[in-house]
Amino acid sequence: MAEFAKTFDYGPDAIILKGLDGSNWRLKDYESRAGYAALKKILRDGLKPEDVIAEVKKSALRGRGGAGFPTGLKWSFMPRSFPGAKYLVCNSDEGEPGTFKDRDILRYNPHVLIEGMIIAAYAMGIAVGYNYIHGEIWSDYDRFEEALEEARAAGYLGEKILGTDFSFQLHAFHGFGAYICGEETALLESIEGKKGQPRFKPPFPASFGLYGKPTTINNTETFAAVPYIIREGGEAFLNLGKPNNGGTKLFSVSGNVARPGNYEVKLGTPFAKLLEMAGGMRGGRKIKGVIPGGSSMPVIKGDVMMSIDMDYDSIAKAGSMLGSGAVIVMDEDTCMVKAAERLAYFYFEESCGQCTPCREGTGWLYRIIHRIEHGLGRQEDLDLLLNLADQIQGRTICALGDAAAMPVRAFVKNYREEFEYHIAHKRCMVGPGGYSTRHVAESLAMAAE
Amino acid sequence: MLSPQAKQKIDRELTKYPADQKQSAVMSALAIVQDEYGWLSSEVMDEVAQYLGMPQIAVYEVATFYNMYNLKPMGKSKITVCTNLPCALSGGVDAAEYLKKKLGVDWRETTADGNFTLVEGECMGACGDAPVLLVNNKRMCSFMSNEKLDKLIEELK
Numbered sequence: 172m173a174e175f176a177k178t179f180d181y182g183p184d185a186i187i188l189k190g191l192d193g194s195n196w197r198l199k200d201y202e203s204r205a206g207y208a209a210l211k212k213i214l215r216d217g218l219k220p221e222d223v224i225a226e227v228k229k230s231a232l233r234g235r236g237g238a239g240f241p242t243g244l245k246w247s248f249m250p251r252s253f254p255g256a257k258y259l260v261c262n263s264d265e266g267e268p269g270t271f272k273d274r275d276i277l278r279y280n281p282h283v284l285i286e287g288m289i290i291a292a293y294a295m296g297i298a299v300g301y302n303y304i305h306g307e308i309w310s311d312y313d314r315f316e317e318a319l320e321e322a323r324a325a326g327y328l329g330e331k332i333l334g335t336d337f338s339f340q341l342h343a344f345h346g347f348g349a350y351i352c353g354e355e356t357a358l359l360e361s362i363e364g365k366k367g368q369p370r371f372k373p374p375f376p377a378s379f380g381l382y383g384k385p386t387t388i389n390n391t392e393t394f395a396a397v398p399y400i401i402r403e404g405g406e407a408f409l410n411l412g413k414p415n416n417g418g419t420k421l422f423s424v425s426g427n428v429a430r431p432g433n434y435e436v437k438l439g440t441p442f443a444k445l446l447e448m449a450g451g452m453r454g455g456r457k458i459k460g461v462i463p464g465g466s467s468m469p470v471i472k473g474d475v476m477m478s479i480d481m482d483y484d485s486i487a488k489a490g491s492m493l494g495s496g497a498v499i500v501m502d503e504d505t506c507m508v509k510a511a512e513r514l515a516y517f518y519f520e521e522s523c524g525q526c527t528p529c530r531e532g533t534g535w536l537y538r539i540i541h542r543i544e545h546g547l548g549r550q551e552d553l554d555l556l557l558n559l560a561d562q563i564q565g566r567t568i569c570a571l572g573d574a575a576a577m578p579v580r581a582f583v584k585n586y587r588e589e590f591e592y593h594i595a596h597k598r599c600m601v602g603p604g605g606y607s608t609r610h611v612a613e614s615l616a617m618a619a620e
Numbered sequence: 621m622l623s624p625q626a627k628q629k630i631d632r633e634l635t636k637y638p639a640d641q642k643q644s645a646v647m648s649a650l651a652i653v654q655d656e657y658g659w660l661s662s663e664v665m666d667e668v669a670q671y672l673g674m675p676q677i678a679v680y681e682v683a684t685f686y687n688m689y690n691l692k693p694m695g696k697s698k699i700t701v702c703t704n705l706p707c708a709l710s711g712g713v714d715a716a717e718y719l720k721k722k723l724g725v726d727w728r729e730t731t732a733d734g735n736f737t738l739v740e741g742e743c744m745g746a747c748g749d750a751p752v753l754l755v756n757n758k759r760m761c762s763f764m765s766n767e768k769l770d771k772l773i774e775e776l777k
Contacts, residue, residue, distance in 0.1 A: 431748040
């Protein structure tokens with residue numbers, strides 16, 4: 172079995188990533204997959220903006236970036252008769268550890284995103300949009316620029332789209348290494364050419380966004396779902412998933428699985444099925460824990476996870492969140508103290524420094540877990556960690572503070588015996604190393620790229 | 621001091637924003653001049669400030685906030701390895717350790733011949749391809765086994 176090879180097998184239920192092979196990303200390929208048919212339908216049939224929003228509401232599409240906010244509702248917040256510029260922004264600043272789904276949309280199906288944004292712009296009466304792309308995926312940024320050129324040349328973007336009175340221009344913007352810019356108001360600051368420090372809300376972007384103008388920001392995958400919704404109907408999209416959890420969802424599966432990669436499944440698909448699609452556990456080892464929605468979400472114990480369905484409401488019931496759909500799978504050889512330490516370091520590194528509880532607290536969280544991991548922990552450290560998490564969570568302008576605090580609390584709660592063992596015995600419960608990478612070298616050797 | 625080529629590229633970026641929002645091009649302008657000089661000296665940043673009509677301090681703020689900007693000279697190839705949790709679970713840390721040993725440097729150090737600087741990276745949004753690294757910010761290398769690391773280093777020497 173060739174583990175680790177790049178896979179285009181996104182699963183039988185895929186709609187956004189259906190039929191992609193890595194090379195068929197161009198406009199003509201997209202058009203042969205019914206691309207831009209939704210836009211043409213809107214313009215040909217003279218669908219009203221409010222009809223488009225109603226269709227999106229019917230689909231129960233929820234924001235795919237992490238918060239899961241109903242998309243149609245968000246679109247309806249935009250002032251309809253605002254005099255002056257309004258902006259549409261796509262958040263492709265994908266840097267939540269474990270998340271790599273938007274990248275596959277950008278590089279393998281960029282036009283589905285462009286079409287989704289054009290439709291959104293039409294629905295909200297917006298003339299200019301930006302796609303903020305993670306700086307680390309530069310070749311995908313370049314490709315997106317190329318796709319934009321194709322769309323402009325074909326008359327899908329620019330003045331008087333397809334001969335109608337509707338005009339919309341879309342541009343690519345790149346980040347350059349700041350996780351915080353995935354937060355929507357930090358992202359807006361970044362487009363304005365500033366440090367990416369989140370704004371205090373309210374006012375929300377729908378009233379005061381980019382350059383102080385009404386702005387709607389959605390995730391890449393959210394926009395990418397829109398053409399299908401318009402083409403096939405909101406009802407059809409809703410029926411792919413569950414009530415209140417419409418459609419398919421891309422899950423980025425990483426960690427100790429045989430085939431890390433993206434899988435697009437119907438919302439409500441059992442986790443066990445998703446794990447099977449990802450080839451099961453690497454080396455057949457036992458599952459110990461899963462972070463179901465990106466590194467900011469609470470970890471769930473492996474045996475609990477095996478009985479959970481992958482949708483917003485089911486995962487919330489289990490005490491975590493679907494988040495961005497990044498599923499980080501850890502096996503029995505993973506030291507949970509070390510795992511928590513690495514995540515704590517990440518938030519410490521990425522805190523923007525604006526709010527004291529986060530700027531100082533993330534450093535303390537990291538240093539305390541670091542000393543436990545390195546055999547210098549004290550008995551009282553676990554309570555100190557939980558107390559610290561309480562002092563950070565809910566006390567900052569943006570959610571990065573919560574994102575740092577929630578995983579720590581869940582790691583300590585679910586794997587307290589490992590932390591205690593570390594403090595008492597000054598070493599790992601699971602043997603040296605902490606990460607089970609024994610099989611990695613072997614797997615990489617087999618990878619046929 | 622900004623080269624005509626750099627100015628041309630910056631001008632293209634400027635067309636993306638409203639005429640009174642030239643500062644929006646600072647992120648790309650800094651990336652463009654960094655590609656040319658390898659790092660951002662304060663002289664270069666001042667040039668960018670002047671070109672975009674913004675205060676110098678506002679340019680420094682951006683350059684120091686985003687971690688892909690080089691605030692001091694780097695080796696010919698800056699290699700950034702992701703060691704975040706999802707990558708670590710699939711050999712990211714092992715790849716980093718292998719490179720440290722092979723190049724004889726630790727994080728943020730440059731080899732004596734000036735060829736390589738090794739940097740610890742945070743999530744690059746490519747966790748499924750671990751181990752993942754970036755060469756000079758823009759070239760991503762995936763599934764980096766020790767053999768592929770050997771080949772890459774040989775190529776970049």
